[in-house]
Amino acid sequence: MHRNLRDFIDTLRRERDIVEITAEVDPYLELAEIHRRVIAEGGPALLFTNVKGSNYPVFSNMFGTIRRVDLAFGPRPEQLMKEIIGLTHKLVPPTLGKLWGERGLFLELMKVGTKNVGRDKAPILDMVDAPAKLSQLPVLTSWHEDGGPFVTLPLVYTEHPDLSKKDHNLGMYRVQVYDDQTTGMHWQIQKGGGFHHFEAEQRGEELPVTVFLGGPPALIASAIAPVPEMLPELLLTSLILGEKLPVTADPAGGRNPLIAEAEFAIVGKVPPHERRLEGPFGDHFGYYSLAHEFPVFNVDRVYHRKDAIYPATIVGKPVQEDYYLGDFLQRLLSPAFPLAMPGVRDLWTYAETGFHALAAAVVRESYKRETIAHAFRILGEGQLTLTKFLILTDKPVELSNFRATFEQVLERFDPATDLFVIGNTSNDTLDYTGRQFNKGSKGILLGVGDPIRQLPAEYKGPDLALVDKVQAFCKGCLCISGASYEQDPDLGARIVQQHADALREWPVVFLVDDAGIAKAQSSFLWTTFTRFDPSHDIYAEADLVRHHVAYKLPIVIDARMKPWYPDEVETRPDIDSKVSARWTEYFGKKQF
Numbered sequence: 001m002h003r004n005l006r007d008f009i010d011t012l013r014r015e016r017d018i019v020e021i022t023a024e025v026d027p028y029l030e031l032a033e034i035h036r037r038v039i040a041e042g043g044p045a046l047l048f049t050n051v052k053g054s055n056y057p058v059f060s061n062m063f064g065t066i067r068r069v070d071l072a073f074g075p076r077p078e079q080l081m082k083e084i085i086g087l088t089h090k091l092v093p094p095t096l097g098k099l100w101g102e103r104g105l106f107l108e109l110m111k112v113g114t115k116n117v118g119r120d121k122a123p124i125l126d127m128v129d130a131p132a133k134l135s136q137l138p139v140l141t142s143w144h145e146d147g148g149p150f151v152t153l154p155l156v157y158t159e160h161p162d163l164s165k166k167d168h169n170l171g172m173y174r175v176q177v178y179d180d181q182t183t184g185m186h187w188q189i190q191k192g193g194g195f196h197h198f199e200a201e202q203r204g205e206e207l208p209v210t211v212f213l214g215g216p217p218a219l220i221a222s223a224i225a226p227v228p229e230m231l232p233e234l235l236l237t238s239l240i241l242g243e244k245l246p247v248t249a250d251p252a253g254g255r256n257p258l259i260a261e262a263e264f265a266i267v268g269k270v271p272p273h274e275r276r277l278e279g280p281f282g283d284h285f286g287y288y289s290l291a292h293e294f295p296v297f298n299v300d301r302v303y304h305r306k307d308a309i310y311p312a313t314i315v316g317k318p319v320q321e322d323y324y325l326g327d328f329l330q331r332l333l334s335p336a337f338p339l340a341m342p343g344v345r346d347l348w349t350y351a352e353t354g355f356h357a358l359a360a361a362v363v364r365e366s367y368k369r370e371t372i373a374h375a376f377r378i379l380g381e382g383q384l385t386l387t388k389f390l391i392l393t394d395k396p397v398e399l400s401n402f403r404a405t406f407e408q409v410l411e412r413f414d415p416a417t418d419l420f421v422i423g424n425t426s427n428d429t430l431d432y433t434g435r436q437f438n439k440g441s442k443g444i445l446l447g448v449g450d451p452i453r454q455l456p457a458e459y460k461g462p463d464l465a466l467v468d469k470v471q472a473f474c475k476g477c478l479c480i481s482g483a484s485y486e487q488d489p490d491l492g493a494r495i496v497q498q499h500a501d502a503l504r505e506w507p508v509v510f511l512v513d514d515a516g517i518a519k520a521q522s523s524f525l526w527t528t529f530t531r532f533d534p535s536h537d538i539y540a541e542a543d544l545v546r547h548h549v550a551y552k553l554p555i556v557i558d559a560r561m562k563p564w565y566p567d568e569v570e571t572r573p574d575i576d577s578k579v580s581a582r583w584t585e586y587f588g589k590k591q592f
Helices: 005-014 030-040 066-073 076-090 096-101 103-109 192-202 217-224 233-241 321-340 370-378 382-386 402-412 491-499 515-519 521-529 573-587
Strands: 018-021 045-048 058-060 114-116 127-129 155-159 168-171 175-179 182-184 207-213 245-248 264-270 275-278 292-304 310-312 344-350 355-363 389-393 419-426 439-447 469-474 477-481 508-512 542-545 548-551 555-558
Touching: 005 018, 005 045, 005 066, 018 573, 030 045, 030 058, 030 573, 066 217, 066 321, 076 233, 076 321, 114 233, 155 192, 155 217, 168 192, 168 217, 168 233, 192 207, 217 233, 217 321, 233 245, 321 344, 344 370, 355 370, 355 382, 355 521, 370 389, 370 439, 389 402, 402 439, 402 469, 402 477, 402 521, 419 548, 469 515, 477 515, 491 508, 491 555, 508 521, 515 521
Parallel strands: 018 045, 058 310, 114 245, 355 389, 389 439, 477 508, 508 555
Antiparallel strands: 045 058, 127 292, 155 168, 155 207, 175 182, 182 292, 207 264, 264 292, 275 292, 344 355, 419 439, 469 477, 542 548
8 A cells, every 4th residue: 555645657668658758848727638638537646746836746646547546456455344343243142252263353443544654754844834835835726717726635734722622624625725824714604613713712722734735645544534423534544544544743842643654744823713805716517616715824934855746636527536536435435324324324425516416325114214313313423414306215226327327216106295495405505506605505306116107218209389409318318408597587397388298207307407417427417416405496287285285297407507617617718729739849749
């Protein structure tokens, strides 16, 4: 397993899965566009050794294919996780014979944790910049409407201000660089670092913060893993790594430990009750998140290796690196779902929708309507509380295949009892469909038991006067397009009024700007579930029965772009031309 970033780079060199770019590249827009083109072609990892304005090389696209994720982590973490979860069944009741039979696993578990090392074994302490000079780092600007350069792979470490709780968090929250000693701290709702800051503010205290860059690839994975708040991310890092994680004390007396094998450690404090405008920023939803007031990070010093490498990623329209890393993390953690949430047999969140916009689960239905209880359990668990639309079934299905999952649910879905829309809830900070910042609604769609209908695969009904184009995404789910929202904001309601009978055999109909998105899962999921708010954009005939809304088919969902949604991220034309003109300068005649 890779103990640091350069170990992983060496592996990629041996596997011929990395390209070194020696031509000078601008961290403002140019580097990001090169990265985006390479990942779109399934190309190699990239090491930029001549970055304009900085002496540090930039390493990007490290997780941009399934193969590289496998090279980074291997099969051991998934197998170990399955064995750990299996202990809960094997050792009940515990006996000496059973415990002895699992001695190999217990020896593996003894390796999990952190270990303190001295300065001579902590390359992070090679150099220190005090006062900090963040302008020396090759911090990228990815999109031309970004509010400034952002650190895109920050590993933000905090501890609970009450030290007796012994609670730490390692999360990835974007960091906009304002000047040499000041950045933003984009703590979103339902995130551990934000909880620590909230507690510190209640006490009127500043919160010590350390932002790590680089280190073992396992450290990056753990920072974004959707683990329960009480599971320490550094322990997960150690589990993935297969050995104790080396840490060292801050020689300047800082409270937080330093990851010995990190490339950079940016040390400072976030004061209470201070906010500054942060953003906008092209994000992993594929749109620009807008500018808002967020906490401020005052940087005191920067530790770094003498030959430090700056790790970076680029976010934007799917599919990007977070897709492949998210896939690994869900496979790694899926055995723990039934333990944390009894009755939940499998769960998947969809990277194509920015993860929080859509989730699906296979659950137990041992008595009538048990599925609803599981829905509320899922929506009350950690970051899953931000899920906007949740789909549940009780029959095994490969959840990552959304077509198969949706067809199975729609065969069993009873609109009168199986669709719930819950208004006035929280929303992902980056999801603007809810009309207000951090506010929105949720939808729950159930499909359990035996099939109650045979789904159509192709629309063969009459012409629809309000519709220009019709295309099926899967059996039972239709995409239709007509006038834009600006031209006809009430089109969804009018389709139900005028065409419900013609569409009756289709359980779900998405109204979109271009029905052609139905051709591929990625384009369908991104275009639909990132563009509607359940309480505002679902239309259907319905009756109110004892405070429950009993819907009738079809369920029409208006997933058109709305005027108040942020803009999609697009490459600026001059940058597109510049990268095209310089392509052979970067890569010679290499083909991906």
